[in-house]
Amino acid sequence: MTSFSLPPLTLATSAPGDADVLVVGLAESAGTAVLVGVPDSVEARVADQFGRPLLEVARELGAASKPGTAVALPGVAGSRLVTVGLGEIDVTPEQVRRAAGNGVRAAAALAGDRPLRVAVSLDAVEPEVVKGAAEGALLGSYSFVKVSGTQPKPAIASITVVSNSGRTEARDAVDAARTVAEAVCLARDWVNTPANVLYPETFAEAARTAAKGTRIDVEVLDDKALEKGGFGGILAVGGGSSRAPRLVRFSYAPRGAKAHLALVGKGITFDTGGLNLKPADGMYTMKSDMAGAAAVLAATRAIARLGLKVRVTAYASMAENMPSGTAYRPSDVLTMYGGTTVENVNSDAEGRLVMADALVRAGEDSPDLIIDVATLTGACVVALGERVAGLMASDDTAADAVLDAAESAGEAFWQLPIPDGTRTKLESKVADLRSGGNRAGGALTAAAFLHSFVPDDVPWAHLDVAGPAFNDEGPYDYVPTGGTGMAVRTLVALAQSLQS
Structure with missing residues (x-):
């Protein structure tokens, strides 16, 4: 009986420089689209590379604030960007949970022979929102391990949740998110296992x-x-x-x-x-x-x-x-x-x-x-x-x-x-x-x-x-x-x- 193994999960105050994919948000504020969680350095690199602001490039490629939307952008300084729709800017933990899940699934689709290091940057600060981002990212990384003689390589090597909150509560939220996500994935594995097994x-x-x-x-x-x-x-x-x-x-x-x-x-x-x-x-x-x-x-x-x-x-x-x-x-x-x-x-x-x-x-x-x-x-x-x-x-x-x-x-x-x-x-x-x-x-x-x-x-x-x-x-x-x-x-x- 095979089982899925969650990728390592860490909390950081800024996106790691070695991330292969950076997941950021696109939200709606008073009828205007707003990027969420994008580091200033990334904005500058996009402007240099494309000659236009990141928001403009993202929207031309189909990025939207509508929940459920996930769009991969061209490489920026060796990494990829994925924008996910958050809906209204005043987000709930569940909005962030869904967006993080969409982002990690979109990142997994970019993986080739090498599993990817993914950073999720959605401006999560409050512990419950941080927990939502971590749970969504981990749950979005799930795929059932086939009953097979050969085991496929995982698409996601690691996940980093970016939050400028250095409070103990945020770290505790990430730890709790992993425990809960592992339980959900255990239940998923049992349900997916064929009945002859x-x-x-x-x-x-x-x-x-x-x-x-x-x-x-x-x-x-x-x-x-x-x-x-x-x-x-x-x-x-x-x-x-x-x-x-x-x-x-x-x-x-x-x-x-x-x-x-x-x-x-x-x-x-x-x-x-x-x-x-x-x-x-x-x-x-x-x-x-x-x-x-x-x-x-x-x-x-x-x-x-x-x-x-x-x-x-x-x-x-x-x-x-x-x-x-x-x-x-x-x-x-x-x-x-x-x-x-x-x-x-x-x-x-x-x-x-x-x-x-x-x-x-x-x-x-x-x-x-x-x-x-x-x-x-x-x-x-x-x-x-x-x-x-x-x-x-x-x-x-x-x-x-x-x-x-x-x-x-x-x-x-x-x-x-x-x-x-x-x-x-x-x-x-x-x-x-x-x-x-x-x-x-x-x-x-x-x-x-x-x-x-x-x-x-x-x-x-x-x-x-x-x-x-x-x-x-x-x-x-x-x-x-x-x-x-x-x-x-x-x-x-x-x-x-x-x-x-």
């Missing part, structure tokens, strides 16, 4: 390896332990595969922690739909159906490495949903962990079953807040598109905590309701619950099902990341094609907020 057993071992060197205790329940414990949902979903399911538990309990956060992630390493078989086109990207588990495990690793003073217990329910003579059937009645019986409606609604077991188990840990993350429903993609995740919660306080964290992290979530009466769709004549209702409001019904397995006195939020967890189109901003690492940054920001 990453399946429940190997995913669990990869999680165990990722926790080494941290203060995370790891417990892995195999199929025998799951059967002994009565985890009927995970066992049913994984029963059709020759690859047995797993339940991974991460526990991080630092001294001084006053809050306890529980995380639950869907880890379907491949989803055929089971006996309710998916069409071929809908199955191709289903190696990504474990993105929720990847997010909660990677986020917990980052929380531990940052030394945040919050207790975190994470559960990753891992199974492969396959059709066979041992596969579970529509109309089967399953006994979940904790004793609730469920009438299975559709074997392609498997995620909520493995999540239900883990939610009950998480509730036994008496956390202050439970968050689950899952690529759960196509209905959420229909409702919100492919770049916005759904959020459903037990109460507005829990929802607001997640939304605030998401805004801080730069990830897009939109709150959806669980209307009164939704639970009636889950009434069964043969069991305690049905696993689903009709097609109307499918994402809401799925959330109502999950909420049934959360203790009444514990706040809970459900993050349906089915749309933005995997990008099967071209890269944009700091988001690559393939796994995106969606929700990792939000979970880390949420843990940070719970420290106080």
Whole structure:
């Protein structure tokens, strides 16, 4: 199993003289384009070389302040310039994060046989903006390492974030950015790994390896332990595969922690739909159906490495949903962990079953807040598109905590309701619950099902990341094609907020 390695990242008060590519900004101020982060020496060299100001040259070549724009300029004294659109001059950390990602991706496209040294100069001063620039640059440098006998050379040799802030907070922000970016890229790697390489057993071992060197205790329940414990949902979903399911538990309990956060992630390493078989086109990207588990495990690793003073217990329910003579059937009645019986409606609604077991188990840990993350429903993609995740919660306080964290992290979530009466769709004549209702409001019904397995006195939020967890189109901003690492940054920001 291969993995991407982030390039070295440093903070400097001026652009290094040996940088191969300098990324600068173009912003809009009162209707006028303004260059951002360009050293006076570069302005002078451009004027000497082209006989015109840099702004004029850049705009002639297509540079613009529009976010998402990245234009490479001709060489200036042996180095290249890349201008990126920042939008309005009064930038947010997310604007800078996106611009830095665009700039580094554009720089990577210039690489030949030799990896390039890249400097990102966007006038970042405040710690959160510096962190945004560093995160965007690192995330923009990501590319999945192919499963191949020959390994390609990296396009980026190093990244320097330029800031005239010499404060300790700026250096700390860069260090934190690297830790968070490494977690996001770890989740991306897991999501991108083919399902014949990453399946429940190997995913669990990869999680165990990722926790080494941290203060995370790891417990892995195999199929025998799951059967002994009565985890009927995970066992049913994984029963059709020759690859047995797993339940991974991460526990991080630092001294001084006053809050306890529980995380639950869907880890379907491949989803055929089971006996309710998916069409071929809908199955191709289903190696990504474990993105929720990847997010909660990677986020917990980052929380531990940052030394945040919050207790975190994470559960990753891992199974492969396959059709066979041992596969579970529509109309089967399953006994979940904790004793609730469920009438299975559709074997392609498997995620909520493995999540239900883990939610009950998480509730036994008496956390202050439970968050689950899952690529759960196509209905959420229909409702919100492919770049916005759904959020459903037990109460507005829990929802607001997640939304605030998401805004801080730069990830897009939109709150959806669980209307009164939704639970009636889950009434069964043969069991305690049905696993689903009709097609109307499918994402809401799925959330109502999950909420049934959360203790009444514990706040809970459900993050349906089915749309933005995997990008099967071209890269944009700091988001690559393939796994995106969606929700990792939000979970880390949420843990940070719970420290106080």
